[in-house]
Amino acid sequence: MQIEDLTIILPTRNERNNIRAFLASLPEDAQLIVVDASDDETPQLVRDIRPRNTTLIQQPCNVVAARQIGAEAANTPWLLFTDADVIFSLTYFSDLARLDASDPRLGAIYGAKKACDRFIAYHRWFTRAQRFFAGLGIPAATGSNLLISRTAFCDVGGFDLRLVCNEDSEIAWRIKRRGYRTMFAPGLVVYARDHRRLERGVMRKVVHSALRCFLLYFNLLPSRWRGRDWGYWSDAPPAQAPSRLR
Template sequence: MRLEDLTVVVPTKDEAGNIGPFLDSLDDRVALVVVDASTDDTREIIRRRRPERTTIIEDAGTIPEARQIGLERAETEWVLFTDADMSFGDDYWREWEALKVSQQVGAVQGAKLSADDDYKTYYKLFSFGIRAMAWLTIPAGSGSNMIHRRRALLDAGGFDPALTANEDIYALWSVRKAGWRVIYAKGLKVYERDHRRLEQGRFRKTVHGWIRPLMLFTGLGDDRVRESSWGYWNDEEAEDRGG
């Protein structure tokens, strides 16, 4: 795989404290599309630290809307979706270059681990769960580390703007339902530096991440999933992203 064929898409909102380490972990050869709703100096930091191969789009929409904007703006064959509080592993870009996929692969899921000792075991189990589900051909990846063949995701309808959470796994599932293969590549590792969701409770986060997608996949109560994030975003965060 070629790094020149990859665009990284990241939604941002007041990420001045996170964006530096994120940018430091990027390879200079990949394109970057930032869909930003910041009121702080996030955009200025990005312009200063990564002036080349970077596009910044100002938009205050929801996360799914921001991801869709990035998908449509990207011009490469592959689009990597992630978050600003992630850092890519030291070997991430070499692992991508070494990866070989068939023309039937529409998306690649990677691992999500902890950047420090906090919740290290949780994230290892989380990534093992993604891998195990991939053996069963069931997408279960994270929007912090998923790579879509651009054509596959567009053909599958892109991101559902009605979802304020779980739009990532639903996009993977949509690609799978459209007839593409969705695989897992354990060498593609990102590291979480902000554990706010888990600080609300690991059990709550786990249930939220499995029950809602199951309802979306089966169609049982999917209207309830689309009308609310079930507390994943608090009121202030939802307002910040226009959700």
């Protein structure tokens, strides 16, 4: 997969402490769409640091709606969803170029998320869990490192806009159930730089994610609960749903 085949989609909200490092990890010729809901200088930093090959959309919305807005604005065959609190590994895009994405039934590729300072053990175990569930045919995708073909994205109708978290895993399951192939590529690595949620308690995050994903996967999560984050995004702005893909 070549760099011209994909658009990087980045939701941001008050990421002034992270955005410089994130942008520095991107190839200059990569197309980037930033959907920003900040009230700090994040959007100005994006304009100043990366004026070329960057589209900035300022829209007050939550992360799920931001991912959807970015996907609707892109026109490449592949969409790379990520977050501003990570950086791409030095070999990420060269490794991606060696992946064969010619299969029209390949709907999603998801990589690993690691850490280079703290919580290294947590991320190591998370990668092992991704590998385990991939062996069972259950994609365990993270929105920090998720590629979705535009064809598959449109086919499943995009993200579930009722959700405020776990939208990454949920869309990967729907893509798989629609008959597309999903691929875990552990060599495609992003590195976490911001550990705010883990600092609030590793077990809290593990239990939160595991319980919600279990309920979502087996369709046991009531509709009225899909819009509640159980404290995951306690400071997120209210969602403003974008239009669906045409």
